[in-house]
Amino acid sequence: xxVLITGAxxxxxxxxxxxxxxxxxxxxxxxxxxTGNPQNLAHLAGHDCYEFIRxxxxxxxxxxxxxxxxxxxxxxxxxxxxxxxxYVNLPIQTMKAGALGTHNTLGVAKAHGARFLLASTxxxxxxxxxxxxxxxxxxxxxxxxxxxxxDEAKRFAEALTMAYHRFHDLDTRVVRIFNTFGPRMHINDGxxxxxxxxxxxxxxxxxxxxxxxxxxxxxxxxxxxxGIYRLLLSDEHRPVNIGNPxxxxxxxxAQTINTMTQNEGLKFEPQRRGEGDPQRRRPDISRAKEVLDxxxxxxxxxxxxxxxxxxxxxxxLQ
Amino acid sequence: xxVLITGAxxxxxxxxxxxxxxxxxxxxxxxxxxTGNPQNLAHLAGHDCYEFIRxxxxxxxxxxxxxxxxxxxxxxxxxxxxxxxxYVNLPIQTMKAGALGTHNTLGVAKAHGARFLLASTxxxxxxxxxxxxxxxxxxxxxxxxxxxxxDEAKRFAEALTMAYHRFHDLDTRVVRIFNTFGPRMHINDGxxxxxxxxxxxxxxxxxxxxxxxxxxxxxxxxxxxxGIYRLLLSDEHRPVNIGNPxxxxxxxxAQTINTMTQNEGLKFEPQRRGEGDPQRRRPDISRAKEVLDxxxxxxxxxxxxxxxxxxxxxxxLQ
Numbered sequence: 001x002x003v004l005i006t007g008a009x010x011x012x013x014x015x016x017x018x019x020x021x022x023x024x025x026x027x028x029x030x031x032x033x034x035t036g037n038p039q040n041l042a043h044l045a046g047h048d049c050y051e052f053i054r055x056x057x058x059x060x061x062x063x064x065x066x067x068x069x070x071x072x073x074x075x076x077x078x079x080x081x082x083x084x085x086x087y088v089n090l091p092i093q094t095m096k097a098g099a100l101g102t103h104n105t106l107g108v109a110k111a112h113g114a115r116f117l118l119a120s121t122x123x124x125x126x127x128x129x130x131x132x133x134x135x136x137x138x139x140x141x142x143x144x145x146x147x148x149x150x151d152e153a154k155r156f157a158e159a160l161t162m163a164y165h166r167f168h169d170l171d172t173r174v175v176r177i178f179n180t181f182g183p184r185m186h187i188n189d190g191x192x193x194x195x196x197x198x199x200x201x202x203x204x205x206x207x208x209x210x211x212x213x214x215x216x217x218x219x220x221x222x223x224x225x226x227g228i229y230r231l232l233l234s235d236e237h238r239p240v241n242i243g244n245p246x247x248x249x250x251x252x253x254a255q256t257i258n259t260m261t262q263n264e265g266l267k268f269e270p271q272r273r274g275e276g277d278p279q280r281r282r283p284d285i286s287r288a289k290e291v292l293d294x295x296x297x298x299x300x301x302x303x304x305x306x307x308x309x310x311x312x313x314x315x316x317l318q
Numbered sequence: 319x320x321v322l323i324t325g326a327x328x329x330x331x332x333x334x335x336x337x338x339x340x341x342x343x344x345x346x347x348x349x350x351x352x353t354g355n356p357q358n359l360a361h362l363a364g365h366d367c368y369e370f371i372r373x374x375x376x377x378x379x380x381x382x383x384x385x386x387x388x389x390x391x392x393x394x395x396x397x398x399x400x401x402x403x404x405y406v407n408l409p410i411q412t413m414k415a416g417a418l419g420t421h422n423t424l425g426v427a428k429a430h431g432a433r434f435l436l437a438s439t440x441x442x443x444x445x446x447x448x449x450x451x452x453x454x455x456x457x458x459x460x461x462x463x464x465x466x467x468x469d470e471a472k473r474f475a476e477a478l479t480m481a482y483h484r485f486h487d488l489d490t491r492v493v494r495i496f497n498t499f500g501p502r503m504h505i506n507d508g509x510x511x512x513x514x515x516x517x518x519x520x521x522x523x524x525x526x527x528x529x530x531x532x533x534x535x536x537x538x539x540x541x542x543x544x545g546i547y548r549l550l551l552s553d554e555h556r557p558v559n560i561g562n563p564x565x566x567x568x569x570x571x572a573q574t575i576n577t578m579t580q581n582e583g584l585k586f587e588p589q590r591r592g593e594g595d596p597q598r599r600r601p602d603i604s605r606a607k608e609v610l611d612x613x614x615x616x617x618x619x620x621x622x623x624x625x626x627x628x629x630x631x632x633x634x635l636q
Contacts, residue, residue, distance in 0.1 A: 092478075092481055092482070092485060095481060099418070099474060099478075100418065100421065103413075103417070103418065139461065140456055141473075142456050143442055144476055144477060144480045148473075148476075148477040151477075152476075153474065155474070156413070156417060156471065156473070156474035158461050158462055159461055159467055159470035160413050163410055166409070167409050174462075
């Protein structure tokens, strides 16, 4: 297949490029580098089956040649308001990537007769009132909250994708991605995994906001990419949760990181932006198991072990 | 003020044009007539303070001259799947009007330094789990349901409007419009008011889907326009519900129409599309009362009395 991947220079986009190339496909990467990092793709320069187009997906997209699939991964994705990559600091770009970008990439897929895969998110569930979240859960999102620029853009993107499927009979897929970690996350992205690993490698106490009892379900990136690849090859048009259902409290997670890095110390600070910051989120992955025969098989400790060298190298270069 | 009104040929847009002209403002109407009706604006031809631009708001908008306000009312708005005007039959256009249209009209407002008013909807509350709905309620919407093309487009439009307010300091307003009725509704739009009046004037039994115990809150169009006009002149940036909080069951409503038209008979049919069709929706209008000193003062019977002649004339022309 020849596959267009938008957001190719991002954390997930770049791993997806690697995987598709490893499977023998041709990849056309696209990114405008607002939050994507060219270094994530540097190793692909000169690869026979890889080409790159620097372009903002909110503008009309033209890709010469045939395309068999379009995977729309372009969007700021960090919820951290203190990060320059945080979507609350890039509100208009985030909404444009989600709405205009999805409209344009759907248009490309339609023009090429290609299948389309939308990178959606567990954020469409908002601050969920049911646990774990099945795909049939409608979510609980504040339409005008600060985080709505991401949540509502992704909900809109899902609705538009389903409209193209229903109305134009486009061959679409929607993956709802839960918390993922691994190499190529922004070290200053502000999310809990890079924060903790960075602090631990620098010998600092890990900062916990609130009492640390809020939970996250962390999926290692290789597991996630496997699930997305299987979805791409499947015939499933309904949204599919891909994530790790093993719930860990932030406190347990901090203690694990400290143990693995021989680091010590925790410091507790008041909950940040409690409004809109979900206390719990955990995927129900029954559909992925049933339809894709997929479940994660890399546990948190193994995943962290594979992630630490990346952050160690990044820190040594800073 | 010189005011751009998109969706000017629609039911609400055309009444808004009339009201603004009556208040001494200049109006630039815009419509692409997908669901708008040129006849709704025919009486304004030649008016000194009125001009019209035929244009699709999902394409870049240019308006020569100054603008003091932009009011974005363009969108298919009928939930009826049996109507050619129903948004489920115009899914892509509906999503484009909500996302690209809102992006473009916000851009016009920003370029002109004009205030911006978004026509949002009670549909952003979806199938609500609380009654009545305050503006702080986050709603209960299926992001991939058939109706999501409208609901999610409007939620996105609100989020984008608030992002422009917060990030670009644009002077914005958001009105959440509840069920409204009056002259210039599409007679074949399929919503309950035109359906009942049409059936009654034709001497047919009124069709009730389900047991008729589902409720609606109907606001007469003049009341609604008054509320929107006050909001435009206010400094309120938060969303404001405008609608009539008096709840009427569909059954009561049918009986009222029959009485007023000396018609007889009701026929009960199975609930249509129960999925997604809200059983109840009623505005909490505390904010509108407090901030705008507004509440509706035309009751249902008076409103229907003022609406019947319009439908009678339309029917005689069919």
